[in-house]
Amino acid sequence: MESNHQSKSIKTKTLIGVLVSFGFLFLITFLYYSAINSDHENHKKISILSSKLLQTNALIKEYIVENRYGLQTNYDGLNSMHDELHRLTHEYNNILKQKADKRLFNPFVTLTIAIDQRETRIEKFKSQVSVYKLSSSFLPFMAEEIKKMILNSSLNSKTEKLNVINEFLLQIDSVEKNNISDWNEPVKSLQKQLPKEIAQQVYIIIIHGERLINSRNDLEKLTLEILDFQIAQKIYSATETYNAVYLEQERSSGLYQLLMAVIIVLLSGGVVFYIFKQEETKKHLKKTLSSLTQQQFALNQHAIVSIADVTGKIIYVNDMFCQISGYSKEELIGQNHRIVKSDEHDKNFFKTLWKTIANGEVWHGEIKNINKRGNPYWVNSTIVPFIDENGKPYQYVSIRTDITATKKIENQLNRERSFFAKITKSMGEGLYVHDETGRCTFINGKALEILGWNEDELLNQNIHEIIHYKDQRGIPLESKDSDILKSYTTTEPFHSENQVFWSKNGAMISVSLSAVPIYEDDSFKGGIIVFQDITQRKLQEKRLANALLEAEEGNRAKNNFLNNISHEIRTPLNAILGMTHLVMETKLTKEQTDHLQKVEISSQNLLKIINDILDFSKLSDNKFEVKMMPFNISQLVSDIEKTYKKKFSNKSIGFDIDLQKDIPENLVGDYKILFQTLDYFLDNALKFTEKGHVKLIIDLKYLSVSKVSLKFIVEDSGIGMTENQILNLFQAFSQADLSRTRKYGGTGIGLAIAYNLVELLGGEINVESTKGKGSSFSFILDFDVVKDNAKPGKKSATKTKHINQDELSGLSVLLVEDNELNQDLALQVLKSKGIKADLAVNGQEAVDMFQENHHYDCILMDCQMPVMDGYEATRQIRELKLKDLPIIAVTANVLPDDIAKSKESGMDDVVSKPINIKILMEKIHFWIKKYQGETPQIKAPATTNIKTNIVEKMELGTTVNMIEPDKAMAMLGANESLYFQLLNRFSVEFSKPLTELEALIETDMESAIRFVHTLKSSAATIGTTNLHLQAGEIETLLRNEKITQAKEKITHLQMSLDVVNDQLNVLLDKYKQLNNDSQQATEQADSETINQLVETLKNHLDSYDSEADTTLEQLRGKLTDKKVITQLEKVKHLVLQYDYEEALNKVNEIFAKDETE
């Protein structure tokens, strides 16, 4: 008990020591700061500032007086002094802020408020002085003028009137504000007698006089007010306060300094003494410390405490020990700890225990004990050995807590767990459970079996890191990327067959798994994963996939072989044909000619057979693509006629083509396949008909607005077929009768191909035949209808049109526009959408074009044009009974009035300039649809801010701020090259000075307005809002005939225009520079690909390869020269007729010429 008391007092002492030292520290800090608080530097500054403030203030007063009495000509001096005053007070304030002494602020704030208040009076003063000076200098001068006017007039009693004026002037100095009416009364009555001209002037001097008197009065008051603000006094008072505070601080700081010195001396002495004392007590403390600690432990009433000696004999137990063990203190002391020992722990357990504590180390563990009544209890025990001076333990203190209850629960849990384990063991699937941190809390036997790990190796470990740390490619997989763990974000179970686990020996195991997250009260607690080893299955699947791949490979090899072989055959065949042709040119006997003709025919047949085989292999490979393109039905008929007319007449068989009248001219479908199909049927007819006639009938089965169904029938008067023969007809390589093959030749795949082709086009073949009488092959196909351009006004044709947004291509549009820049823009835009556009440069031309029976799907009409404007043109076109033709105004005038005017004239809609491509296309589409009786929706245009590469690269903004390319570009659908073309155009069109415009205003107002209007819209198109607005203003002025104002504006406009032109050139230069390299590169690349394509095309044609058609299309897509493209049309035609030789000649001709050019 005594030592306890001792330790308590030591503690208290230490605490007091700490507190005292802290106290001293604070005191010293405080003293230090108090001592330096009086700052001489700041005091000096404040003194200087005060005197400067006083000086400045005096100067301000001086300026006020000077300004009042006209001794200053302007207020600059006054203003600069006032600025100085503000600057000084600001500085003053900054110093005061460092002080944080509240006493200082009051007088200072009073000062600044006074300065601010005075400032408003000074501002008033300045205004008043100006007015006063104005009136006082002006009045005498004006009065003289009036007097002169009176003298020169024919008025009566001039002297009297002059006297009134004189009196008016003389009295001004003495008039007060309240008797103004007495003073101006005579002049006012005089004013009434005077003629208007003079009366007006008199009116002005009355106003000035009144103002003079009023402002004089105000001025006197203001001047005195300003001088009376007593700013100087306030400066004094602020400075005095500061000085008082400063002196006070000065005094106290002296005191503080002394105090600090004393304290520091005292403190140093204290520290020396303390250190000495410390050494002395150290030894004593060391001795008492060990027994002191024992006692403290024993005092712990909450633990079960016992102390044993080195032999294990109990020398102390606390009440808790007695309570739990059931023994009394007397029974325990002197006994060995074995008294409570149970059979739970083996020998080794105690061996380690004793070894640990005998070495002087603390032991910790759970021990099962038995109490007096023989009941077991569990304790969590810590045994601390106490060491004597020699380093040997002399006592063991055991501190225990009762964990019997916890142990019970643990046992229960273990039982449950083993039960659960037993159940899951019998499952065929692997199963593991992990907690929210990813640590495995349970895993069943099957899972261990699959994974090859022991339970101990996985339990409580982060299981992802052990079994799921790599994906199937062996790439490390972090837990955050694991599909399983990611799936926990939803409460839905997760199933996957694509996951892999890794076994202990590093083998990859493909698993099919299900994962379910565990949520408790919305918080994630872990997950349960059930999985199956599907490695074998996966292997099987892979093998299967490989087999399939091999099979496909085989098929591909077969086709490659077919391709190659046909090519290998075609080349020598070409040589045979060529040589035969050459020989036939020479002089030959009739017999030789006959033989050679047979060689030629046979060779051509062989070629055809090879082509058939190729097509057939393509068909069976699904490589045949159907390309829907617009085509002309008459063209089809004439193509067929050209191919077959001669062949049939050679065989003396009649050949007719019967095209039904009402069939729309232009259809959408795959012309190539259709032609090929008919070719097979006609070839078949040609082959099996010996006499009589063959007929191709194209019959109209169904016609609607947008669709047409046609029935194609090929009739012959040939040998016919039996029903059995018909059934086998379309099997490949089987002619109706094998015996015929020898007679008629051919491979027998022609009809099989035709059958497939018709199927490809969505039709079905119907065959009727009577043995010996002839056969009829027919099929029905559907086509989309394109509007018939050749026959304008044909109602049915107009109605059968069908377009959707992407299919605007093929339309024809008339653009009526006079401005070249806009022409360029619109034509390019239309062209880029595949729309054919014609141009009329004014309204009259447009009307003429319609009178000449041109036909268009839509008109885009500018409103402002020379000769005839858009409104009139629209009226006239509508009068031509073209009521159902969409006419869309494209104009920069989009005020409600303008829109009304355009609607009135018969236009359907208005698109504003600058043209937004998207809106324009939508409107064209909308109105064409509308006239077809549909009601399409117009989508709101997206207003995205598009910044293109080049613009980004150019880093505008700093130097080029009059033009906003991003804005303009957004309107143009980010068409960069178009934008820069427009810029170029603008610089050409508007580089001349506007003096021409001024001349135009005099001579030809209409053209002038048009010029400004064009500038307005062009400016918007290239994105210079400033110029656009200015031009717009001038346009309005000109329309309202405000010529002078407009002319003034033109000078400003010129200024802006010059800047815009400069900046525009900067832009253009940069663009050219940036674009040069890339363009050169693409041009070069383009011409290279064109050359390559031409070579390939030549090769294909040379080798009679049907790929020629595809190559030709590719080439056509790459070319830009219109002339060459039209020439290629002819080649295309020849290719379709398989006239490859002629086609090759043509190609050589075209591109040879091209090179020389």
Place this chain on the structure above:
Amino acid sequence: MSPHIAAITYCKQTFKIILIVILIFVNNLFVYGAEKFREPITPVIPFNNLNKDKVSLGKKLFHDPKLSSDGTVSCAKCHNLETNGVDLLPVSFGINGEKGNRNSPTIINAALQYRFFWDGRAKTAEEQITDPIENPIEMGSSWQHILLYLGSNNEYISSFNQVYGVNPDRNLVIDAIAEFQKSLISYNSPFDQYLKGDENAISPEAKEGYALFKSYGCSQCHQGMNVGGNMFEKIGVIRPYYGKDNPAKLTDLGRYNLTGNKEDMYEFRVPSLRLVVKTPPYFHDGSISTLNEAIQLMGKHQLGRDIKDDHVNKIIQFLATLEGQLESGK
């Protein structure tokens, strides 16, 4: 205060005034030298010892549209140096193409001004800068936005550190832009040369125009180094400008909107005329597009007089001589 004492105080004040007047008068006799004696307009004195690095940093900030909330409006958009520091529009357009309600005054010589904005609500150029930045229809930005932007831009960080030795902050941004503004001074104009004694610096017509400018009383307000910009005056001080025929909008009330004081109604800062010929349109709302019209209206409402056409032309000739050369800027 009894009337007796009041009278004495008044006498004292008056005496003081008279004394000062005499002193000053004597003083002034020695002060004026070769320069034109007692002219209301004085030659422009450009700022000396500008920090070139601050100026170029300020210039960069001035032209940077990214300071605005949508990245489209720089200071230079409305104060375009290519067009004499204005945008030549009646009122300026801010972010999202929104229309403001004031004619943008020129930035050139703005640093010489005594008060800023048409209603003079800012006392210094430094104070003025925050306003258009935070104005929702001008730049619609905030200091937070600007400092975030500058703080994430390495180029700015390095130039601020180079110039000021620290990272960008609000005061430094203002300081740099203010320094740049100080570099935009149009000085040594023909008229200034004339004031300094070169009689041939301006044409006889311009001289006549100047005489008219003074005799009509224009120079009572448009005065000082910047030919205006150093005081406030009511628009329509002699004859009302706003009335039945021309009703005033809220934005026409001038300083009244600032002080709420009735006597400040329609009061605006007298604008500088240094670049007036090149900075149309005119008046606080940019409603007057020509200088001709502006002078006529000023005569009518501020002076109570009709100014003859040939006088107007001569005054314009004079005004044209006020523009000097820019030291830096473009």
